[in-house]
Amino acid sequence: MTDPAIHKGLAGVVVDFTAVSKVNPDTNSLLYRGYPVQELATKCSFEEVAYLLWHGELPDERQLAEFETLERSLRALDDNVKRVIDDLPLTAHPMDVVRTAVSVIGANDPDASDSSPESNLAKSMSLLAKLPAIVAYDQRRRRDQHLVEPRDDLGYSANFLHMTFGDVPDLVVVNAFDVSMILYAEHSFNASTFTARVITSTLADLYSAVVGAIGALKGALHGGANEAVMHTFDEIGSADKAAAWLDAALAEKRKIMGFGHRVYKNGDSRVPTMKAALDTLIAEYDAQDLGDLYDALETAMAERKNIKPNLDYPSGPAYRLIGFDTEMFTPLFVASRITGWTAHIMEQLGSNALIRPLSLYNGPDERHLD
Numbered sequence: 630m631t632d633p634a635i636h637k638g639l640a641g642v643v644v645d646f647t648a649v650s651k652v653n654p655d656t657n658s659l660l661y662r663g664y665p666v667q668e669l670a671t672k673c674s675f676e677e678v679a680y681l682l683w684h685g686e687l688p689d690e691r692q693l694a695e696f697e698t699l700e701r702s703l704r705a706l707d708d709n710v711k712r713v714i715d716d717l718p719l720t721a722h723p724m725d726v727v728r729t730a731v732s733v734i735g736a737n738d739p740d741a742s743d744s745s746p747e748s749n750l751a752k753s754m755s756l757l758a759k760l761p762a763i764v765a766y767d768q769r770r771r772r773d774q775h776l777v778e779p780r781d782d783l784g785y786s787a788n789f790l791h792m793t794f795g796d797v798p799d800l801v802v803v804n805a806f807d808v809s810m811i812l813y814a815e816h817s818f819n820a821s822t823f824t825a826r827v828i829t830s831t832l833a834d835l836y837s838a839v840v841g842a843i844g845a846l847k848g849a850l851h852g853g854a855n856e857a858v859m860h861t862f863d864e865i866g867s868a869d870k871a872a873a874w875l876d877a878a879l880a881e882k883r884k885i886m887g888f889g890h891r892v893y894k895n896g897d898s899r900v901p902t903m904k905a906a907l908d909t910l911i912a913e914y915d916a917q918d919l920g921d922l923y924d925a926l927e928t929a930m931a932e933r934k935n936i937k938p939n940l941d942y943p944s945g946p947a948y949r950l951i952g953f954d955t956e957m958f959t960p961l962f963v964a965s966r967i968t969g970w971t972a973h974i975m976e977q978l979g980s981n982a983l984i985r986p987l988s989l990y991n992g993p994d995e996r997h998l999d
């Protein structure tokens with residue numbers, strides 16, 4: 630009997646249907662519930678996109694107003710969550726802080742194990758509303774600054790920046806941030822979403838699935854790359870050093886963070902939109918040096934490896950310009966991706982099958998104790 634084929638990393642394996650999003654590398658497109666993400670990024674708010682991902686349709690005026698009112702009412706952090714964050718050392722990575730905070734919220738929810746669609750939607754909304762407060766609180770405590778309370782007269786992104794920096798930046802900055810939130814929201818069966826679906830498939834609760842997804846997103850091959858891109862930029866220093874730096878890095882067989890993708894082999898569909906948002910920030914902050922470095926590394930990588938940037942490449946420098954510390958970048962991804970993760974958790978539960986693949990044993994032959 631021949632051995633079954635092994636699909637290392639599940640590359641190329643189709644494991645289920647999804648109606649949440651469609652990633653098409655042939656047309657270099659990404660649809661959320663049928664809508665091109667570029668159109669959503671220019672015409673919709675992050676709140677409308679969250680509604681779309683959860684409900685399958687964009688909200689009408691009344692539905693959006695209700696959604697916004699509810700989201701704004703849930704933004705404040707409970708004291709028990711703040712206390713747990715306060716007790717975590719500053720040596721803890723912010724992703725560990727977010728992961729722990731979500732776990733605490735879950736442990737304090739008396740309805741944690743109610744997996745009805747209504748309850749899971751309510752939990753998803755609560756996490757969507759609270760994640761900005763968690764990220765902002767952690768960013769501020771690392772800067773020895775006090776908590777800034779949420780404002781319910783502001784939209785999601787403006788309030789997120791207000792809670793982080795103590796004021797609302799120019800509209801161009803809020804818009805660029807909102808675009809990044811929309812682009813990061815959903816991407817089919819990526820590693821963190823698949824993790825959430827695996828955990829959900831055991832009938833564990835939504836919080837457990839989200840905590841697991843945060844763990845999967847932390848890695849540098851996935852969400853952690855937006856932070857790693859900035860470390861690369863800091864290591865290189867300036868545009869004129871990019872090509873030599875890249876040659877040395879490739880000679881050492883290093884992976885260049887923010888480049889390459891498991892599904893897209895000819896460029897990430899989201900990059901042009903995020904690069905345009907980055908360009909508005911470069912103009913706003915008069916940061917052409919950063920833009921030059923971005924272009925120089927991208928060009929050198931294309932020449933040497935013909936590998937294109939993924940979404941983390943423009944997002945990292947955008948978050949730097951907005952003012953976030955580098956290690957806060959992946960938690961920003963969490964704040965956005967909570968929408969996609971929870972949409973998939975609800976979809977998985979809607980037609981569940983335990984996810985349990987097979988493996989081919991290659992250990993010692995059967996043997997026995999004397």
Ligand SMILES: CC(=O)SCCNC(=O)CCNC(=O)[C@H](O)C(C)(C)COP(=O)(O)OP(=O)(O)OC[C@H]1O[C@@H](n2cnc3c(N)ncnc32)[C@H](O)[C@@H]1OP(=O)(O)O
Binds near residue numbers: 890
């Ligand atoms: C939002 C996101 O999560 S997007 C992904 C973010 N992650 C990163 O930016 C990390 C850097 N990129 C990578 O490590 C990879 O491109 C991945 C993990 C994203 C995709 O990996 P895979 O689909 O497994 O591709 P794989 O690693 O097999 O790459 C194919 C070839 O391209 C090379 N390659 C791919 N990406 C890179 C890179 N960023 N730097 C250098 N070489 C690369 C590989 O070394 C390999 O070369 P080889 O055939 O000579 O061995």
Ligand SMILES: O=C([O-])CC(=O)C(=O)O
Binds near residue numbers: 815818819892940
């Ligand atoms: O799809 C992937 O493998 C990774 C990615 O781009 C994402 O999760 O946004």
